[in-house]
Amino acid sequence: MNFTDLPFDADEMLAGLKPWVECESPTYDASAVNRMMDLAAYELAAMGASVERIPSPGGVGDSVRARFPHPDYSKPGILISGHLDTVHPVGTLEKLPFRREGNLCWGPGIQDMKGGNYLSLEAIKQLQRASFTAPLPITVLFTPDEEIGTPATRSLIETTATQNKYVLVPEPATSDGGVVWGRYAIARYTLQTKGVPVHAGINPKKGHSAVREMAKRLIAIEDMSTEDCTFSVSVIQGGQWVNCVSSECTAQALSMSKHQKDLDAGIEKMMALNDNSGDVAFIVRRGVTRPVWEPDEGSKMLHAHAERLAQEMGLKLPAHMQGGGSDANFTGAMGIASLDSLGVRGAGLHTLNEHIEIDSLVERGKLMAGLLATLQ
Secondary structure, X not given: OOHHHOOXXXXXXXXXXXXXXXXXXXXXXXXXXXXXXXXXXXXXXXXXXXXXXXXXXXXXXXXXXXXXOOOOOOOOEEEEEEEOOEOOOOOHHHOOOOEEEXXXXXXXXXXXXXXXXXXXXXXXXXXXXXXXXXXXXXXXXXXXXXXXXXXXXXXXXXXXXXXXXXXXXXXXXXXXXXXXXXXXXXEEEEEEEEOEOOEOOOOHHHOEOHHHHHHHHHHHHHOOOOOOEEEEEEEEEEOOOOOEOOOEXXXXXXXXXXXXXXXXXXXXXXXXXXEOXXXXXXXXXXXXXXXXXXXXXXXXXXXXXXXXXXXXOOOOOOEEEEOOOOHXXXXXXXXXXXXXOOOOOEEOOOOOOOEEEOHHHHHHHHHHHHHHHHOO
């Protein structure tokens, strides 16, 4: 069997992907995520997989883990690991409907990363239809909380990965159509200021505004960014009444580094900002952390194998180390050969311009099928 000859059809794949995109699944809406998990679980079961539905702690949606039949389950196999949660709230379809124009198709979560997940299942289907048994057992794991740092399912990903020889992650392709063999380390923080409230219409100077203090702190935090470690704040909530000096304000911050030692130094710098000495307390709490994943020999060999397959298709497949967290931060840091960004080409992820290049469904589907068919 030559994987390049498998009859992938972009129109059929797009038709199958449409219900997934139109099933909105923002991380913070567990019921919505579970509706998406229902679709995926049915698809996997219909393909003959043994499907587990795994409840998640922490109030997020379920995970779905599926194992496909194989004559030798004792072999460490291949794990396809992806997430089905998105950053887009329910109702985004009104502003970003599923629509096609030429070689582009738009929709919430279509690039990050429902398109990549769907083409992975299509790759397995194509091998099944060709009556081809992959050399290694195949497991698929879909999780519900990647967009918030995977606080609930990290251990599930790591435990499942230890049973496998390779991890393939169909996150979106890089801008040059390449893949990722390493990712930067990421840490998240919750920030809180506690002020002194007073009626703002009588004598606001008697109060101490939590919002004002947070505003000053946020500028100072982002100004801590260096080439070695960046800091950003993208979420802020504070105050309840415009006629009351605010007593509390919260925010979320993120730091990112290419090397673990730099992230550790950044974490230490951030935690040192805790301050209860003034009129407004400033509290920093450390949240979830993704370890740095640097390309090791296993991941380099996996990329070289994928690159040879891409060459058979007449394509280039450069590899990069870059930011943006994924499941591979965990599996790669564990020393398991991992390859990331095997999903669709496109642009605008996390925005109202999120879209894919339709022909990449077939291109990356064939690449995924080639990996499943040839990895040993």
